[in-house]
Amino acid sequence: MMLRKLLNSVDSQFLNGLKLQIGGSSYLASRSVFSLPEAVGLDSDRSDEENGEMDWDNLGFALTPTDYMYVMKCSRDGYFTHGKLNRYGNIELSPSAGVLNYGQGLFEGLKAYRRAKGAGFLLFRPEENAKRMQVGAERMCMPAPSVDQFTHAVEQTVLANKRWVPPSGKGSLYIRPLLIGSGAILGLAPAPEYTFLVYAAPVGTYFKEGMAPINLLIERETHRATPGGTGGVKTIANYAPVLQAQMRAKSKGFSDVLYLDSVNKRYLEEASSCNLFIVKGGVISTPYTNGTILPGITRKSIIELARNNGYQVSERLVSIDDLREADEVFCTGTAVVVSPVSSITYQGHRYRYRTGEETVSKKLYEALTSIQMGLVEDKLGWIVNIN
Ligand code: COI
Numbered sequence: 001m002m003l004r005k006l007l008n009s010v011d012s013q014f015l016n017g018l019k020l021q022i023g024g025s026s027y028l029a030s031r032s033v034f035s036l037p038e039a040v041g042l043d044s045d046r047s048d049e050e051n052g053e054m055d056w057d058n059l060g061f062a063l064t065p066t067d068y069m070y071v072m073k074c075s076r077d078g079y080f081t082h083g084k085l086n087r088y089g090n091i092e093l094s095p096s097a098g099v100l101n102y103g104q105g106l107f108e109g110l111k112a113y114r115r116a117k118g119a120g121f122l123l124f125r126p127e128e129n130a131k132r133m134q135v136g137a138e139r140m141c142m143p144a145p146s147v148d149q150f151t152h153a154v155e156q157t158v159l160a161n162k163r164w165v166p167p168s169g170k171g172s173l174y175i176r177p178l179l180i181g182s183g184a185i186l187g188l189a190p191a192p193e194y195t196f197l198v199y200a201a202p203v204g205t206y207f208k209e210g211m212a213p214i215n216l217l218i219e220r221e222t223h224r225a226t227p228g229g230t231g232g233v234k235t236i237a238n239y240a241p242v243l244q245a246q247m248r249a250k251s252k253g254f255s256d257v258l259y260l261d262s263v264n265k266r267y268l269e270e271a272s273s274c275n276l277f278i279v280k281g282g283v284i285s286t287p288y289t290n291g292t293i294l295p296g297i298t299r300k301s302i303i304e305l306a307r308n309n310g311y312q313v314s315e316r317l318v319s320i321d322d323l324r325e326a327d328e329v330f331c332t333g334t335a336v337v338v339s340p341v342s343s344i345t346y347q348g349h350r351y352r353y354r355t356g357e358e359t360v361s362k363k364l365y366e367a368l369t370s371i372q373m374g375l376v377e378d379k380l381g382w383i384v385n386i387n
Pocket residue numbers: 108109110272273274333334335336
């Protein structure tokens with residue numbers, strides 16, 4: 001209600017559009033530019049199987065542009081309406097768009113898997129992403145789509161791009177919902193118009209190591225989040241600030257950076273792209289989410305699965321000392337799934353961890369992915385089937 005009033009009070013002008021490449025890769029340059037909103041008819045001649053150009057055995061996390069994206073707008077009244085599928089392509093934004101000038105934006109990430117047997121696709125807990133986007137929207141002063149609108153948009157995006165869903169066991173279709181302040185605004189205030197957009201791309205493993213364990217570097221000087229900030233929501237503004245530390249670590253051969261809390265510089269928060277878990281004497285611990293850590297959906301699912309499998313799981317402060325003594329460390333996230341960590345380097349010391357077949361992380365990885373891929377019965381009701 002308050003937000004709707006705010007939107008109504010914003011006096012702004014829509015400027016002539018500036019064509020921008022969103023998610024631009026050189027591949028995109030050869031594609032047409034589509035303005036929003038432009039609905040298109042689906043190509044009926046595109047069968048699910050027609051995808052000869054894809055090398056399904058070597059999928060990483062590079063962007064492969066797909067066929068369609070879902071777009072839905074919301075203006076001053078605060079309601080999203082008229083969602084539709086557009087051809088995947090560039091979007092048109094005013095140079096004064098709230099997202100470009102003031103970072104008013106959120107994103108989500110979720111995956112669709114192709115069924116191993118029979119037709120159809122499996123989505124993992126899309127309503128959790130929808131709810132997280134609503135919480136983030138509140139923090140970023142944006143209206144958000146309803147859970148039903150969000151889930152419907154995701155389903156439509158998967159079905160329209162079904163030829164891009166990798167064969168079972170080869171990867172998944174990564175779905176990226178965006179919520180952005182697309183309206184023009186000059187003074188610092190919420191944008192007068194919002195766009196919800198869902199695109200998708202086929203992916204395999206996130207880290208270049210593939211399924212191999214990763215090596216992390218603890219960062220002391222750069223912090224991902226601060227108390228009272230936005231670390232606990234999935235705003236786009238949380239990601240560019242970690243690029244410098246991430247690039248530094250990658251240039252030294254590390255896979256990713258682990259961030260410490262900004263107050264004590266002693267407690268572990270998360271990596272640039274995933275949450276963190278440690279295992280000591282069979283007990284699993286993970287930093288509790290207090291506003292500076294992203295409440296990951298994979299994190300939440302792993303906690304539940306681990307408890308169901310008889311493990312004690314503690315959400316608590318996890319210090320550097322805990323890390324020194326841990327038997328096992330692993331990361332979780334939609335993109336990374338469950339990634340075992342073979343070493344963590346802190347102030348020149350490299351701490352090494354157990355990896356391989358008999359580890360807790362391997363068991364939890366199997367338990368999670370067999371639900372996600374439909375290989376076992378979904379007793380927890382986490383899967384949404386789409387056909
Ligand atoms: C995801 O895991 O879906 C994320 O959003 C992390 C991103 C940095 C790839």
